[in-house]
Amino acid sequence: MEQKTCRIGCIGLSGRGSSMMDLLLTVPGVIVPAVCDLVPERVEKGLDIVKKRNNGEYEVKGYSDYREMLYNEELDAVFVATTWITHIPIAIDAMRAGCHVGLEVGGAASVEECYKLIRTSEETDRFCMLLENCCYDRKELAAFNMAKQGLFGEIVHLEGGYRHDLRDEIILGRENIHGRLKNFMHRNGELYPTHEIGPIAKLIGINRGNRFVSLVSMSSKSRGLNEWIKNNKGEDYDLYGYNWSCGDVTTTIIKCANGETVTLNHDCCCPRPYSREYTVQGTKGIFKEAPDDSNAVVYLEGISKEPHKWEDFNEVYRDKYDHPLWKESDTVNCTAGHGGMDYLILAAFAESVQLGAEPPIDVYDTATWMAITALSEQSVAMGGAVVSFPDFTDGRWIDRKPPRRGKFCLEEICGEFFDN
Numbered sequence: 231m232e233q234k235t236c237r238i239g240c241i242g243l244s245g246r247g248s249s250m251m252d253l254l255l256t257v258p259g260v261i262v263p264a265v266c267d268l269v270p271e272r273v274e275k276g277l278d279i280v281k282k283r284n285n286g287e288y289e290v291k292g293y294s295d296y297r298e299m300l301y302n303e304e305l306d307a308v309f310v311a312t313t314w315i316t317h318i319p320i321a322i323d324a325m326r327a328g329c330h331v332g333l334e335v336g337g338a339a340s341v342e343e344c345y346k347l348i349r350t351s352e353e354t355d356r357f358c359m360l361l362e363n364c365c366y367d368r369k370e371l372a373a374f375n376m377a378k379q380g381l382f383g384e385i386v387h388l389e390g391g392y393r394h395d396l397r398d399e400i401i402l403g404r405e406n407i408h409g410r411l412k413n414f415m416h417r418n419g420e421l422y423p424t425h426e427i428g429p430i431a432k433l434i435g436i437n438r439g440n441r442f443v444s445l446v447s448m449s450s451k452s453r454g455l456n457e458w459i460k461n462n463k464g465e466d467y468d469l470y471g472y473n474w475s476c477g478d479v480t481t482t483i484i485k486c487a488n489g490e491t492v493t494l495n496h497d498c499c500c501p502r503p504y505s506r507e508y509t510v511q512g513t514k515g516i517f518k519e520a521p522d523d524s525n526a527v528v529y530l531e532g533i534s535k536e537p538h539k540w541e542d543f544n545e546v547y548r549d550k551y552d553h554p555l556w557k558e559s560d561t562v563n564c565t566a567g568h569g570g571m572d573y574l575i576l577a578a579f580a581e582s583v584q585l586g587a588e589p590p591i592d593v594y595d596t597a598t599w600m601a602i603t604a605l606s607e608q609s610v611a612m613g614g615a616v617v618s619f620p621d622f623t624d625g626r627w628i629d630r631k632p633p634r635r636g637k638f639c640l641e642e643i644c645g646e647f648f649d650n
């Protein structure tokens with residue numbers, strides 16, 4: 231199919247924004263005519279990235295003020311990879327300027343801003359898609375496929391975590407102009423829920439026949455950051471002994487309208503290897519990612535060879551249950567960007583912009599997943615009290631019109647779009 235050209239401006243060009251923009255420029259039909267960051271060197275680097283990819287075929291302009299960029303440029307969409315608390319205000323301004331939005335991941339600062347995001351999208355008829363790459367991870371999509379084929383029976387419980395030792399990235403935020411620092415200084419809760427809640431919410435039909443009803447959240451004490459400072463910067467470093475708001479490990483439990491429970495862990499301040507440990511458990515079996523995320527274990531009653539014994543996912547199940555997106559050779563061979571899932575989320579975003587059509591992660595999903603942060607902060611502040619979860623669909627979750635079918639659909643697998 232011939233790709234329609236789409237013009238996407240990029241806002242936020244630090245580590246993530248610049249690497250994602252470089253990948254976005256490889257998606258057929260995508261043009262990046264404008265880039266923006268508050269830091270001049272990052273704008274220059276961004277311009278270089280575009281010029282290397284576009285072979286001089288079109289002009290690219292650099293901006294420090296994204297509003298000026300929105301005003302001057304004729305863009306179909308923007309890709310936003312700025313700091314967490316700026317995501318929603320920028321997305322709102324961009325939709326008001328007529329652009330669709332692809333938003334890098336992060337949590338919301340308040341429930342109010344989630345409502346504003348939704349109302350703006352409804353009023354402007356522009357979409358806002360959270361670019362939650364983990365929704366397209368190979369294992370998460372295979373687990374989705376297995377769940378849809380009924381292998382786990384009725385789903386009762388799911389788990390996931392963002393377990394990532396980010397101590398240096400957090401603490402050196404001023405030296406490296408990086409956005410996490412002030413969040414860990416001043417906020418306490420599940421600050422980064424979407425890598426795990428995205429695939430979970432899609433698997434259990436959140437906002438489409440199911441919804442989050444309430445949550446509770448508790449945070450541990452905060453010790454890891456000061457320990458790191460002591461060992462790496464010394465006790466004279468001005469932040470040593472700082473009374474960090476964010477607990478080292480935050481645990482959140484969400485209850486769903488259809489009865490499932492979901493556990494999330496935010497764990498970024500102690501030494502540990504990266505891990506999400508995505509888990510899906512039902513009446514007939516269980517899927518559990520390995521702690522190093524390279525593989526998973528599965529147990530299916532009556533199917534697994536031996537009772538009460540885990541089986542190796544890659545060896546026994548992967549070939550059979552890979553999502554068709556992961557059977558396509560260009561996906562399998564694309565190692566750029568977290569093993570390929572970054573390319574898939576960008577291709578899904580670009581396809582929706584090119585078609586001017588509903589994205590696979592819509593503004594209701596975006597608001598729901600991001601709101602967990604603001605709700606978790608409330609619960610932690612009240613000693614783990616139950617907080618009710620807003621219904622951002624205003625009741626439509628019980629009777630939504632079916633999602634747009636397509637290759638990148640995350641509600642079901644649309645086999646008619648694949649040759650394999």
Ligand SMILES: NC(=O)c1ccc[n+]([C@@H]2O[C@H](COP(=O)([O-])OP(=O)(O)OC[C@H]3O[C@@H](n4cnc5c(N)ncnc54)[C@H](O)[C@@H]3O)[C@@H](O)[C@H]2O)c1
Nearest residue numbers: 242244245246247267268269311312313334335336408409
């Ligand atoms: N999906 C993933 O796997 C993944 C991985 C890494 C980071 N991220 C997300 O990507 C985003 C960016 O991450 P990062 O590590 O590059 O963060 P960062 O803090 O290093 O960079 C943010 C950039 O945004 C710029 N910025 C802030 N406000 C701005 C404004 N008003 N106008 C223009 N530019 C502005 C800053 O100058 C900075 O260069 C974050 O939301 C992060 O959570 C996602």
